[in-house]
Amino acid sequence: MVARSLPLVVGLAVATLRLAAQPTTRPLPPIDTVAGAIVVNVADFAAIPDMSGIAARMMMLVDEPGTRRLFVNDMRGPIYSVSYDGRTVTPYIDINDTTWGVQVQSTGRERGMQSFAFHPQFGQSGTPGYGKFYTWSDVRTNDREPDYRPGGGTNTHHTVLHEWTARTATATTYDGGAPREVMRLEQPFANHNGGMAAFNPLARAGSEDFGLLYLGVADGGSGGDPLNVSQNLTSIFGKILRIDPLGRTTNGKYAVPATNPFAGGRRPDARQEIYASGVRNPQRFGWDPANGTMYMADIGQNIVEKVSKVTSGANLGWNVWEGSYRYAGREGVHNTDPRGDASVTYPVVEYRHDDPLFQRQVAVTGVNVIRGAAIPALRHKVVFGDNPSGELFYFDADNPPNGGVQGMHRLRLRAAGGQPTKLLQLIQERNGQQGKPAATRADLRFGLSADGRTFLLNKADGTIRVLVR
Numbered sequence: 207m208v209a210r211s212l213p214l215v216v217g218l219a220v221a222t223l224r225l226a227a228q229p230t231t232r233p234l235p236p237i238d239t240v241a242g243a244i245v246v247n248v249a250d251f252a253a254i255p256d257m258s259g260i261a262a263r264m265m266m267l268v269d270e271p272g273t274r275r276l277f278v279n280d281m282r283g284p285i286y287s288v289s290y291d292g293r294t295v296t297p298y299i300d301i302n303d304t305t306w307g308v309q310v311q312s313t314g315r316e317r318g319m320q321s322f323a324f325h326p327q328f329g330q331s332g333t334p335g336y337g338k339f340y341t342w343s344d345v346r347t348n349d350r351e352p353d354y355r356p357g358g359g360t361n362t363h364h365t366v367l368h369e370w371t372a373r374t375a376t377a378t379t380y381d382g383g384a385p386r387e388v389m390r391l392e393q394p395f396a397n398h399n400g401g402m403a404a405f406n407p408l409a410r411a412g413s414e415d416f417g418l419l420y421l422g423v424a425d426g427g428s429g430g431d432p433l434n435v436s437q438n439l440t441s442i443f444g445k446i447l448r449i450d451p452l453g454r455t456t457n458g459k460y461a462v463p464a465t466n467p468f469a470g471g472r473r474p475d476a477r478q479e480i481y482a483s484g485v486r487n488p489q490r491f492g493w494d495p496a497n498g499t500m501y502m503a504d505i506g507q508n509i510v511e512k513v514s515k516v517t518s519g520a521n522l523g524w525n526v527w528e529g530s531y532r533y534a535g536r537e538g539v540h541n542t543d544p545r546g547d548a549s550v551t552y553p554v555v556e557y558r559h560d561d562p563l564f565q566r567q568v569a570v571t572g573v574n575v576i577r578g579a580a581i582p583a584l585r586h587k588v589v590f591g592d593n594p595s596g597e598l599f600y601f602d603a604d605n606p607p608n609g610g611v612q613g614m615h616r617l618r619l620r621a622a623g624g625q626p627t628k629l630l631q632l633i634q635e636r637n638g639q640q641g642k643p644a645a646t647r648a649d650l651r652f653g654l655s656a657d658g659r660t661f662l663l664n665k666a667d668g669t670i671r672v673l674v675r
Contacts, residue, residue, distance in 0.1 A: 243616045348392065398487040447480060492572065569593040570592060571652070584660075596629030600614075
């Protein structure tokens with residue numbers, strides 16, 4: 207009788223294993239929107255002009271302390287200077303002007319001038335970096351020879367790093383010549399191609415990180431990393447790169463820092479520009495001024511959005527892992543062996559796409575580490591957000607979480623005389639004042655000034671906002 211029952215028992219066991227192995231779209235619990243929630247005040251700071259009646263598509267706000275100006279870009283090409291009090295906004299340069307021959311590709315929501323960065327010596331006369339800044343842009347000129355190809359796709363456009371040199375750093379508008387092309391990538395698909403470009407603001411002259419430019423390069427687009435580039439160390443796609451833009455030893459255009467993890471033949475099959483690998487769409491990163499920790503917000507595929515620490519040589523997991531979970535394609539993720547590879551750097555916080563807090567599309571953005579006392583409630587906090595919804599969050603910088611939604615808390619905004627809300631609601635109210643249709647997404651981005659102020663950017667109402675006491 208026992209023998210006759212054995213096939214049934216085995217069959218049930220196999221069926222149970224198969225059921226347990228089924229992918230899930232809900233590997234994480236919902237975000238707790240009450241515990242640890244903080245309300246902070248927010249105020250209008252400056253207004254960036256529309257282009258052809260369409261609000262500025264702001265992506266970056268950069269403080270250039272040498273000339274005591276903030277700079278903010280519109281993805282379509284313009285960069286504006288903004289005075290420290292926000293009262294004066296001046297066009298600095300339009301890199302899409304026919305004078306320069308850049309030809310920014312800004313069709314669709316995701317393409318355009320992704321980022322820009324000022325060399326830390328920009329305002330220091332007599333230094334190699336004087337007057338130099340860099341733009342990281344999608345361009346239409348895809349008939350030129352690229353430095354790097356993804357190994358597939360349809361060559362939809364190119365992403366180019368340009369170096370610009372102002373003759374006079376303090377000039378009201380850019381007074382230099384045409385840019386120098388530093389790096390050109392052929393893009394296989396039209397979505398998530400570039401990312402952030404930034405110099406480590408904590409690095410001081412003489413330190414190994416000073417003057418080195420970090421570049422976020424996405425996996426090329428489409429979905430699921432179909433070209434399998436993120437885990438391929440012979441490809442620069444799906445990586446965080448670190449280069450010396452003033453050097454000339456690579457392609458005669460830039461140099462590889464000797465301290466990069468794969469420099470000097472440490473791993474002959476790896477691109478020496480790589481600082482970290484296994485990223486999907488590394489839109490934003492930032493450094494903790496207290497200890498130098500680098501955090502990155504990496505937009506997920508179908509299920510998980512995450513913020514991770516980034517260290518030299520780290521593998522952030524994509525596309526084997528989506529957050530802490532094994533990637534299972536369109537079906538979701540496997541939650542049977544979370545964080546199961548000791549060689550992977552897993553997120554400090556992560557949340558799922560269908561969390562009840564969000565209505566539709568989600569995409570993580572950030573990351574500002576706040577150590578100053580300007581807003582006491584946010585001191586020693588890492589602040590990030592969700593791009594479309596305009597929801598803001600924080601976690602403890604001194605005791606960062608170890609994955610999941612634990613330790614991730616909601617941050618709500620209160621404008622003068624208003625009730626606590628999210629950025630999208632404030633944008634929609636401003637749209638009404640502007641006589642425009644209410645925006646359906648915030649397209650949130652952060653900015654940080656040298657004096658510790660945190661700014662909120664968006665693509666829907668042209669308003670730069672600042673968190674205030």
